[in-house]
Amino acid sequence: MQKMRAVIFRKHGTPGELEYTYVPKPKPGPGEVLIKVRACALNHLDLWALGGMRGVSIPLPHILGCDIAGEVAALGPGVRKIRLNKRVVVAPGVSCGHCGYCKSGWDSLCAKYQILGLQRSGGYAQYAVVPAHNVIRVSKKLSYEKWAAIPLVFLTAWHMLVTRAGLQKGETALIHAAGSGVGSAGLQIAKYLGAKTVTTVGSDKKAARAKMLGADHVINYQKKEFHEEVQTWTKMRGVDVVLEHIGPETFPKSVACLAKKGRLVTCGVTSGPSTPLDIRYVFARQLSILGCYMGGMAELHKVIRLVEKGKLKPVVDEIFPLREAQKALTRMQDRAHFGKIILTPDHSD
Secondary structure, three states: EEEEEEEOOOOOHHHHHHHEEEEEEOEEEEEHHHHHEEEEEHHHHHHHHHHHOOOOOOOEEOOOOOEEEEEEEEEEOOOOOOOOEEEEEEEEOOOOOOOOOOOOOOOHHHOOOOEEEOEOOOOEEEEEEEEEEHHHEOOOOOOHHHOOHHHHHHHHHHHHHHHHHHOOOEEEEOOOOOOOHHHHHHHHHHHOOOOEEEEEEEHHHHHHHHHHHOOOOOOOOOOHHHHHHHHHOOOOEEEEEEEEEOOOOHHHHHHHHHHEEEEEEEEOOOOOOOOOOHHHHHHHHHOOOEEEEOHHHHHHHHHHHHHHHHOOOOOEEEEEEHHHHHHHHHHHHHOOOOOOOEEEEOOOO
């Protein structure tokens, strides 16, 4: 049996549970493709999966990682239109492709929907097996590390701002945590749509980088109350859209940042799953609170085309060798990063 290097965990817990070891090299089954992983980006989803998620079955031992860039190494039975050795990225969401939700572009509502690195093995490894439908050919305009920084966060931010919130040119948007993957992607997408943007960061150093991404106004939430700053910036009108992915730490004040008929769209709970909400404020100002869970393949293809044209750009924080996954995940847990943290397997090992 052929072996490969991978980072696994055998029980739920902290980054200290991660183990760099040898595991069986996977073989592609019918309709599947074997990817030689050149780079894999980290996401907060990795921390949630590592810690254990209520109601989600995660097979153990488990390999994390849903953002994969690499080369096509082998084809499973029945795969015809994909060529070997080509540069690709992998769509992180796996769905049936046939139900009403999949056909209408709402793949993430499919009853069989899974995410690489969550319900099935991911890319913290030298090789990964993925459905052929999830493989997207990309150019050499970007490095593997930069391509790995694209799929999950740009797909999620696009689904949030375009599909769910319907952000329009000339509107205003609060994008939380410009240094995060979703935040840095959302900021760029909002600017691409022609919106005016205000964003939050945790340090002056991150504020400078947020400005470079095009933020019209940056708030260091360690120094100033973001809700008060947003109201001042909008002359007490509030913003049309809030991209929220923090949770109870920010959620109530995010709602209070909205203008009348404003839309808050949420995709995550970094600071916890439950939050107080004054419903009177929601109906009196006729606000909309929208949920987002990933996005569809058609949306990701649109994002990839915009990246190829240079309209959207990946933001890479730091690159670690695969063997240092524990250190990389700790950096993300500590919120020390700006942009995406990347792991790169050593194929000579």
